[in-house]
Amino acid sequence: MLLEIDNLKLLYGRIEALHGISLHVEQGEIVALIGANGAGKTTTMKAISGLHAISGGSIRFDGTDVSRLRADLRVIRGIGQSPEGRGVFPGMTVLENLEMGAYTRRDKADIAKDLAMVFDLFPRLHERRKQAGGTLSGGEQQMLAVGRALMTRPKLLLLDEPSMGLAPKLIQQIFEIITRINEQGTTILLVEQNAQQALSRAHRGYVLETGRIVKEGTGQELLHDPAVKEAYLGVA
Amino acid sequence: MDFAELVRGFPELTTTGLVQGAIYALIALGYTLVYGVLRLINFAHSEVFMIGTFGAIWTWAAFGLDSNSGAPSVGRSLLLIALAIVAAALLSGSVALLIEVTAYRPLRRRNAPPLAFLITAIGASYALMELMGTLTQRRQIGSPALLPADTLFSIGGWSVTPVQMLTLSVAIIMMVGLDWFVNRTRFGKGIRAVAQDANTAALMGVNKSRVIALVFVLGGLMAGVAAVFSDMKSGNTRYNIGFLLGLKAFSAAVLGGIGNLRGAAIGGIMLGLVENYGSALFGSQWRDLIAFVVLIVLLMFRPTGLLGESLGRARA
Ligand SMILES: Nc1ncnc2c1ncn2[C@@H]1O[C@H](COP(=O)(O)OP(=O)(O)OP(=O)(O)O)[C@@H](O)[C@H]1O
Ligand SMILES: [Mg+2]
Numbered sequence: 001m002l003l004e005i006d007n008l009k010l011l012y013g014r015i016e017a018l019h020g021i022s023l024h025v026e027q028g029e030i031v032a033l034i035g036a037n038g039a040g041k042t043t044t045m046k047a048i049s050g051l052h053a054i055s056g057g058s059i060r061f062d063g064t065d066v067s068r069l070r071a072d073l074r075v076i077r078g079i080g081q082s083p084e085g086r087g088v089f090p091g092m093t094v095l096e097n098l099e100m101g102a103y104t105r106r107d108k109a110d111i112a113k114d115l116a117m118v119f120d121l122f123p124r125l126h127e128r129r130k131q132a133g134g135t136l137s138g139g140e141q142q143m144l145a146v147g148r149a150l151m152t153r154p155k156l157l158l159l160d161e162p163s164m165g166l167a168p169k170l171i172q173q174i175f176e177i178i179t180r181i182n183e184q185g186t187t188i189l190l191v192e193q194n195a196q197q198a199l200s201r202a203h204r205g206y207v208l209e210t211g212r213i214v215k216e217g218t219g220q221e222l223l224h225d226p227a228v229k230e231a232y233l234g235v236a
Numbered sequence: 237m238d239f240a241e242l243v244r245g246f247p248e249l250t251t252t253g254l255v256q257g258a259i260y261a262l263i264a265l266g267y268t269l270v271y272g273v274l275r276l277i278n279f280a281h282s283e284v285f286m287i288g289t290f291g292a293i294w295t296w297a298a299f300g301l302d303s304n305s306g307a308p309s310v311g312r313s314l315l316l317i318a319l320a321i322v323a324a325a326l327l328s329g330s331v332a333l334l335i336e337v338t339a340y341r342p343l344r345r346r347n348a349p350p351l352a353f354l355i356t357a358i359g360a361s362y363a364l365m366e367l368m369g370t371l372t373q374r375r376q377i378g379s380p381a382l383l384p385a386d387t388l389f390s391i392g393g394w395s396v397t398p399v400q401m402l403t404l405s406v407a408i409i410m411m412v413g414l415d416w417f418v419n420r421t422r423f424g425k426g427i428r429a430v431a432q433d434a435n436t437a438a439l440m441g442v443n444k445s446r447v448i449a450l451v452f453v454l455g456g457l458m459a460g461v462a463a464v465f466s467d468m469k470s471g472n473t474r475y476n477i478g479f480l481l482g483l484k485a486f487s488a489a490v491l492g493g494i495g496n497l498r499g500a501a502i503g504g505i506m507l508g509l510v511e512n513y514g515s516a517l518f519g520s521q522w523r524d525l526i527a528f529v530v531l532i533v534l535l536m537f538r539p540t541g542l543l544g545e546s547l548g549r550a551r552a
Binding site: 049050070071080087089091096099101103104148 | 422425429437441443
């Protein structure tokens with residue numbers, strides 16, 4: 001098991017946002033985490049990457065307990081994230097943003113190879129490589145955030161709403177790329193509002209409701225679950 | 237208003253203004269670096285500078301030189317200045333790091349509100365000032381004469397002394413070096429990343445605490461260099477020298493656009509020149525008033541300062 005979360009609790013001040021969630025991700029999987037606004041999806045991502053301390057439970061990654069590890073050290077262990085809102089460094093060029101992804105890595109040849117791979121996935125980023133991140137369009141920033149996370153060469157890639165703000169055609173494209181990244185060997189935990197796409201691409205999925213996991217199953221099971229259909233797929 | 241005085245003294249006013257401006261600029265960089273990364277005005281930075289002025293004088297004293305000694309040979313003077321620069325920079329850098337580690341870091345750990353940082357900054361500033369005041373019996377301490385006071389070269393009416401030349405050259409080297417470090421090196425990239433988005437920087441594997449410590453040390457180094465030249469320019473120092481100089485350097489940083497390295501450099505130089513020209517025009521008793529009035533007026537028209545970008549956005 002690559003990622004194993006057990007009874008995870010997290011407090012924002014005195015308010016508990018996660019009330020003990022458990023989930024796991026196997027090597028090679030795409031796992032989708034879906035839920036309404038404010039359910040706690042981003043919070044779960046922050047707990048996994050270490051941006052917010054947890055108040056209970058545990059997070060095991062690749063065989064070790066990382067619950068109390070600093071965020072930057074979790075990156076070195078192999079947890080890469082494309083955060084909600086993209087987090088593009090506005091004053092850095094596209095290329096510099098991508099190089100930031102390789103901040104902890106030393107092997108120049110390896111980095112160059114990954115850079116070529118990212119440019120291959122997102123040719124648009126190559127065209128714009130000298131442009132400041134802050135001047136990219138929303139969709140381009142999204143590509144940059146995903147590409148930059150790949151530059152950390154993650155064992156586990158956390159994607160927080162990669163389709164947010166994208167045109168329908170681009171949404172299709174980004175999900176195809178997610179599948180491709182996965183086929184090239186990267187395990188993915190995917191948070192999405194676009195439950196239809198996410199569940200049809202994912203091996204398994206979890207449904208999060210106000211800080212609790214209320215349902216889990218394979219992507220297909222959840223896709224055909226009446227309650228999920230009604231709540232998240234917009235079909236009565 | 238005495239325009240004749242301004243015109244007659246223009247070359248000299250420009251040189252001395254540039255020298256004073258270079259000192260402001262070097263100090264201003266420390267304010268702007270810390271602000272860029274933490275959005276914190278480190279008021280204790282003025283004392284980081286002040287302790288550097290003593291560091292230089294103590295270094296010279298260790299070689300038996302005080303304000304009454306005759307000037308050593310040029311070669312020996314340059315060596316002594318170089319030693320003082322290293323010593324003062326290291327001392328100021330260490331003090332800056334100490335302030336960060338003992339005063340600010342614990343606050344960050346506890347997620348303290350901005351006001352707690354502000355009060356801590358003011359508290360640390362006064363504590364250091366009082367500490368040095370007590371240690372030195374609040375006396376003014378003279379600095380030895382090191383380089384000959386005569387003219388190094390002059391073009392037309394424009395003459396430059398060795399100390400002025402050295403101040404400007406070293407200041408430029410330090411500023412270009414810092415700019416290179418922040419824009420071109422891996423550590424510099426880490427600094428810019430934290431300045432632009434600290435959380436995302438952590439997701440790239442940047443150790444935020446280390447970046448913050450680095451930024452305090454860099455600012456301290458710059459202030460230490462400024463301190464040596466301040467000693468040589470004014471011939472002495474005092475425990476409270478940081479107060480007005482720090483305030484002006486901070487103003488220079490705001491003038492240039494706080495958080496922007498090149499802005500701090502430009503702001504410092506501008507402030508040095510403007511207060512010099514202004515005091516020729518209105519009388520030297522108005523110097524400090526002019527400096528701050530210019531700041532206030534300029535901010536009315538350009539609220540974010542001359543260059544007005546954050547450290548993170550500043551690009552080569
Ligand atoms: N920094 C914070 N301080 C206090 N409360 C927070 C903070 N961040 C999130 N919350 C609260 O925690 C809950 C979960 O938020 P979270 O961002 O994880 O939701 P989400 O599932 O990602 O929603 P969305 O789909 O809108 O992105 C919400 O009720 C939110 O208001
Ligand atoms: Mg979210």
